[in-house]
Amino acid sequence: MSKNAELCEQYLGQYPVISISLKGIDADSYAQARAQIVKTMNREARRFQFLLESTKLTSIDKDLYRELLNRNMAEDTITSSLQEMTELLEIHYGQKVIVLIDEYDVPLEKAHENGYYHEMVLLLRNLFGNVLKTNRSLAFAVLTGCLRIAKESIFTGLNNFKVYSITNMEFDETFGFTDAEVREMLQYYELIDKYEEVKEWYDGYRFGNTEVYCPWDVVNYCSDHVKYPNAAPENYWMNTSGNNVMNRFIDSVQQPDMLTKAELGWLVNGETVVKKIDETVTYDDLYSTMDHLWSTLFMTGYLTQKGKEVDGRYCLAIPNQEIKNIVTERILTLFRNDVRKDGRAVL
Incomplete structure (x- = not known):
């Protein structure tokens, strides 16, 4: 990206950004999951406390922002939280906002496992709908997750929605490390003699038309073997997935x-x-x-x-x-x- 001067000039530091991850929403009841989502929104809102001193926000705007810091959010405040953050940031910066939502499907997975699936679908449908649908303060948004869940209705009515899955050729090399990248990494850490072992253990994925390695595994392998060159390869996946x-x-x-x-x-x-x-x-x-x-x-x-x-x-x-x-x-x-x-x- 740094070599693409035109791209950097157009986007680097040009937009206010809201970034949240829903990976930590893991609860055995809807009430607990809801509380975890509130804390996630609180955490992101705290990054923007400068809004309380902004000369561009009215007293009403600042009262609205204070609601986003409240751990006892009402349901309608939760579902409007991301949209309201974009609105307040646009007022302050005079620029539309980018929204990044990582692991958006984890709350649905946990809700399905624990019996409150339909309540979570309704909450996320309203949360995503408010921030992503007809939001004049939104520049664009990026959502990532394991499952596409296009039928879920949490994205009902969204316009210009583009899905890039592991079967698409566009951006297929960005889902993992290519063979050339792994060779370069191993060479840098003086582990090139471990190439065949790394390939056997962590290669083999095909996204679109590109063969890639699992990046989490390769990074952890290099980290371990820099310290312990003779260490055996490990199942790093085991430590990140409930299987x-x-x-x-x-x-x-x-x-x-x-x-x-x-x-x-x-x-x-x-x-x-x-x-x-x-x-x-x-x-x-x-x-x-x-x-x-x-x-x-x-x-x-x-x-x-x-x-x-x-x-x-x-x-x-x-x-x-x-x-x-x-x-x-x-x-x-x-x-x-x-x-x-x-x-x-x-x-």
């Missing part, structure tokens, strides 16, 4: 008409299975059919695509050694549990 989707996947082996043991064996042995992928699956029916589960595994990185059939189905495979280890360990855990139930010796 709920993979658990459902493995458990379905025991359910007729869901997942066959043969398909699971093919994947573990490095082969592919051909499946239809639905990128618009909703959390409400995430586990209702095996087709939806295949789609979720693909979109969350447990499987990757190795090509596409003429009928539109994808050839899916386990991307690398790290994910293979996760699958294998889950199979062994399932086997041990079955042995316990049968009263035989535990491996």
